Amino acid sequence: MTIRTDTRNNKWFCEANSQFWPGQEFSIEIEEILYQQRSKYQDVLVFKSKTYGNVLVLDDCIQCTERDEFAYQEMAAFLPLLSHPDPKRVLIIGGGDGGVIREVVKHPQVEEVILCEIDEDVIDVSKKYLPNMAQGFANSKVTVIICDGCEYLKQHTNEFDVIITDSSDPDGPAEVLFEEPYYLLMKAALKQPYGIICCQAECIWLDLPLIKKLVRIGSRLFPSVAYANVSTPTYPCGALGFLVCSLNENAKLTEPNNIKLANELNTKYYTADIHRACFALPAFVRKELEDMNK
Structure with missing residues (x-):
């Protein structure tokens, strides 16, 4: 973890990763470090920031902040849910902070949500320090299972209407979630004929080769x-x-x-217009994806 002190003696968390975003870093000013421990799988850090509320960091990468988490959580949930005619049974792989659960249970047709999280420490920390996100864990529709998502999928076929992969970056425990065998497992776990998956698929400005790989995998299956x-x-x-x-x-x-x-889901980011607009990609991205099929 990189923490720097500026000339005014203020402390800053600096997120820099030469593998995933070379030549740049993102910094947030720290007010107080609330939690810092090594779990069985990764380094877990929570700090109170000056402007973004509490911040969850895994292996030195920001996972969510209280200020802007709703954008990610709502889109991860409602892009697939509002594309399925009857999403009764939902599986979430990862998502130990609880934010995606909080959004999924808002959908009136959802009857059961299974959350499969490999790192129980992330759930415990989120319940304590990110209560607005973790409130979904208290919903009666939700069942939490602590295990590896791939292993869980191997035991469950033709069971879920929607599968949402809420993963960290493709490093450490999340690396396998960006490979074709994982997509095959998800496909097998979906109910025919309307099953849908929604997976965290990285950034157009930094990860276009990986995005092309994921689109290629998805298109094959x-x-x-x-x-x-x-945003x-x-x-x-x-x-x-x-994806x-x-x-x-x-x-x-x-x-x-x-x-x-x-338009009636009590959201802060997602709307019908945003649903449509988010699929309108910049020309350089669209060209790269279209060229894959030539």
């Missing part, structure tokens, strides 16, 4: 695939994406299937 770009201030370059894939060849992933519901 699913008849309907789309990439969404989301998230405290992620590298202020952007993060999701959404459906078993239904006629799925309209870029259009919410219930506009009235999409």
